[in-house]
Amino acid sequence: MSESKTQTDTLSGESRNGSKKPQTSHHPKTDGMRDDKGYYGIPPIKASHWAWQIYLYFWVGGIGVGAHLASVMGQLFGWKDLAFFRVCRYTTVVAMVISPIMLIWDLGRPERFLNMLRIVKLRSPMSTGSWALSAFGSLAGAVATKQAADDGLIRLLPGGEPLTKLAKLIPERLISVAALPIGLYVGAYTGILLIATSVPLWARNWLLMGPLFLSSAVSTGLSWVSFVLHLGNWGETRTLHALRKAERVVLVIEAVLLAASLIRTGRWARPLFSRRLGPLFVGGTIVGGIILPFLLLFGKETRNKGLLSGGLVLVGGYILRYVMVRGGRDSANDPDEYFSFTKKDRTEVREAEKIEGEEL
């Protein structure tokens, strides 16, 4: 109780009992320095422990999914740009290697990670997501193996010749297409994972959190691919052009989903606009991650502009995930947020929500 050691009675303007000695209150409600909500301000629900591994996973996993979507579409429409396919496929496989490492790292008992694949539970996004990630990761691995064989990378390994021959048998076109729906679920389930909790900031936005995370996965994935192509001066001009076209529309979809999410979340979106997270969220995601790169995607197409817009979308996408997860912690830790969320009759709250929704 560090604050009570130094406080004076702010209600009467002088120390309690007229003495100069610092006083502690017998009851927090008489203590002018404390404004406890609910039961001594103790959170009625527990926040999740998720830290940097999880933000990083949400971000890297999304990039892998977006890159996969781009490569499948390029493949379906007969694109022949080798550099583009290389970047997409290697990105996806690296992302799908980093993702499970991050997730296993985050477990309290990492050695038991295989217990995730003990059962299938359709109502638990953590369960379906683990399965989807395992399946998508394996398929992405197969596609990347074929790519590595084509690129002559497998030949460098000991016993490379027969391995290359074997790897070239992989039907990578078929596998890529089959992996696409699973991959898109990997991009979306991270959002659904958040809404299936008691945290008001997440649970309130149940309809749009998955779509929002998926659109951000695709925007960051496309941006990553175009960023790398620009950086290495690789890829055909028409590939870069197609990526740019897609990015523009995807950013608009993302912006609409984000705006709708904020309106839907209403008063419970407050933690996103706190003093700590607000500047990051508004500056990093809304302005820096969506509006600025969107503007940069118009006009003359230059390398610098491509690098800048790609980089901004990537940073904005990371901040979106960081702010959503950290904001959820703040949301869970504030009794006001949860108790207003679980009121049986929320009519008054709904009125307030309308007003705040307009402000947002």
Next chain:
Amino acid sequence: MATGFLTDTTVCIGCKACEVACKQWNQLPHDGYELTGDSYDNTKQLSGSTWRHVAFIEKPKDENRYRKLSGDVDLVALAEGVKDQLPGGAEIDGLGRWTFMSDVCKHCVEAPCQQACPTGAIIRNEFDNVYIQPDVCNGCGYCVPACPYGVITSIPEDGRAFKCTLCYDRQVDGLEPACAKACPTNSIMFGEVEELEKIAEERVQQLHDRGYPNAFLYGTPEVGGTGGIGGNHSKFILMDEPETYNLPEAPLLPQATVGKATLASAVTAVALGAVVAWAFGSGE
């Protein structure tokens, strides 16, 4: 047969015997020796290492009047029945009630923690209690934010999640849970859920008849069980609004929205796929 608790807060004396009995029987580690200054509550909340928690609620008769208290209450004067002014201008009359409530896992009928658990570690056992199998839990921590009551919690040193087992090991041997056994006022009752519901109804009626119209049963589908949780197997008789005891009025089942959320994501996936297809297919 479903077993559960009925915790009658109106007869709780705040002795914390349940907390101690629970810790002893289940061999739970201590939570440190912090003094919170929040009444006599130095435990604060349920956690992975605290499966019973006694809340100390000092409920002023009149919030505004209470705020005007300018000094600590002289408890000796109070006990001796001094009717005059208390030191510092405090008034005896302004004190209101001092309430205790022994909190515990609610053992929800549709348990959100169980639905969240990806490993199947959380099950319903033969007594229809929500039970974590410690040899299966891999510490993903997803049950923690899923719980609408803030009960289930990870112990960082151990990595896994823990909560009240309703003394499964004792029930198997035909014993009642340690907390119920230790409770000196029978505030904590253990038994079959249906039987406890009958006892609760009678008790609430009795309280109403004695002039306490605020008394109600928390944990039935009517109160504290909407949104698909379907009620709790450990219920409470409360005298105030649930928030006073740090309980939500009408918690929601978090998983109820998963199906529709997945559908919405599928629609978005098709739209995003179409956009990328258009960009790559429209050529030039």
